Amino acid sequence: MSLPRYEEYKDSGVAWLGSVPARWNVSRLKEVIRSIESGVSVNATDAPAAEGAIGVLKTSCVYDGTFRFAENKAVVEEDLARVSCPVTEGTLIVSRMNTPALVGAAGLVTQSHPNIYLPDRLWQVSLKNSSPGFVHYWTLSGEYRAQVEVACSGTSSSMQNLGQDQFKNFQIALPAEEEQQIIATFLDRETAKIDALIVEQEKLLVLLAEKRQATISHAVTRGLNPNASMKDSGISWLGDVPTHWDIKRLKFIATVQTGIAKGKDTSGKETITVPYLRVANVQDGHLALDDVATIDIEPEQLERYLLGKGDVLMNEGGDFDKLGRGALWDGQIENCIHQNHVFAVRPHGVSSRWLNQVAGSQYAQFYFMGRSKQSTNLASISSTNIMELPVVMPPADEQEEILQFVEQERAMVDVLMQTADHAIDLLKERRAAVISAAVTGKIDVRNAA
Structure with missing residues (x-):
């Protein structure tokens, strides 16, 4: 969509803002703020509040720039009398204390929730003589984020605080209130279109991953020959496998x-510093080695915990999707060991590539889930249960044929997934650009709206 510029512009007087439409005014945010309220810190459960019950917002309720009412927790009974600042329609909820990427994140409340209250890390900003929708879109712009980054302070790089005085002194370009509403209405429509396209691409990614x-x-459990003679594997959840295939428990091959447990006291002992592989480094089918930690160990422990090629x-x-998740170690880092939450399975009667492929298959994941200890959103499996995994074993030449097919299929689908990812990135860039251009007057959307 190509949109015109305003007929006349003027210097905003703010170097980073540049020119603004002639009839717009550059103001301090405090000129359109009626009040800023905050809640108090209360104890809450992990579960969301039941309908009609007293709840407190999670700070994550505005992480993506929209207000998500479902992001709340039930307040424990002894703290019910302490809650304050109920969620009110037409206000902005702002994260005043958070990580650098999330501090200042804001969402627009479109419906009052009288039983849901704010915690102390969120503000509720009530506005006057301005469109809440317009101001909310402004908080999604690069011009707003730039001011947040300059204004924030904190005792650590991982947690930043946005002060009220700094927030109130942010500079914002404002048209008349009626025009603000026109711009907000235009952006509601345009961002909804873009969001719908993003959702379609995200659905495509899920379908491609499933395919x-x-x-x-x-291919791993049935082979590539659709006419092959089949036999009962003897395992109900595995079903039939080709007649000429073997099935062996992992412990036999x-x-x-x-791995090593972190936290052992090495004070007063001779130590060496070595790379240390964690769960975060072992992704589904690949290794993420951009951030590899180190650990101090006694020299004689190196051989005991050393990873070997293959x-x-x-x-x-960890999370359900991490259970049994595997990848092949090819000696990418010299003298690298692993933590106790990562098992190093060392094949001697099967190829590493085939075992790695089996470990990532649906049937192996089903086995891992069935043998795991589970709690809320978390699961773990013991090395003993890992070693009881039934491994399907085609002849070596057929294994190689299947592995080549799998690699080709993965490469083909990966290209399609990369294309979808790129489309999502472009759509998000387009969304951000349209919002920024509209709320700073770089484009005139009055007729388009």
Whole structure:
């Protein structure tokens, strides 16, 4: 969409803002703020408040720039009398204390929630003589974020605080209130269109990932010959496998090496510093080695915990999607060891590539979930249960044929997924650009709205 500029501009008097439409005024934010309120710190459960019950907002309720009412927790009974500042329609909820990327994040409240209250880390900003929708879109602009970054302070790089005085002194370009509403209405429509396209691309990514997993798992458990003679595997959740395939427990074709536990006292002892692989480094089918930690160990421990080329790494647990998640270690880092939450499975009767592929299949993931200890959103599996995994074993030449097919399929789907990811990035850039241009007067949307 190509939109015109305003007929006449003037110097805003603010170097980073540049020119603004002639009839717009550059004001301090405090000139349109009626009040800023905040709640108090209260104890709450992990569960959201039931309908009609007293709840307190999570700070995550505005993380993505929209207000999400569902992001709340039930207040414990002994703190019910202490809650303050109920959520009110037409206000902005602002995160005043958070990580650098999230401090200052704001969402627009479109409906009052009298039983849901603010915690002390959120502000509720009530406005006067201005459109809440316009001001909210302004908080999504680069011009707003730049002021947040300059104004914030904190005792650490991981947690920043936005002061009220600094917030009130932010500079904002404002048209007349009626025009603000016109711009907000235009952006409601345009961002909804873009958001719908983003959702479609995200759905495509999910479908592609499911297709890739299903195709790979079928190849790993059924082979590539649709006419092959089949037999009962003897495992109900695995079903039939080709007649000429074997099935062996992992413990008969590999050994498992457990990792080192962090926190051992080494004071007064000779130590060496070595790279240290964690669960975060072991992704689904690949390794993330951009951020590898180090640990001090005694020299004689190096051999005990050292990773070897060809080891298949499997995660002990964490979130459900991390359970048993594996990747192949190819000696990428010299003298690298692993933590106790990452198992190093060392094959001796099967190829590392085939075992790694089996570990990432749907049937292996099903096995891991069935043998794991589970709690809310978390699961873990023992090395003993890992070693009981039934491993399907085609002949070596057929393994290689299947692996080549899997690599080709993965590469093809990965290209499609990269294309979808790129489309999402472009759409998000477009969304941000349209918002920024509209709220700073770089484009005239009055006729378009």
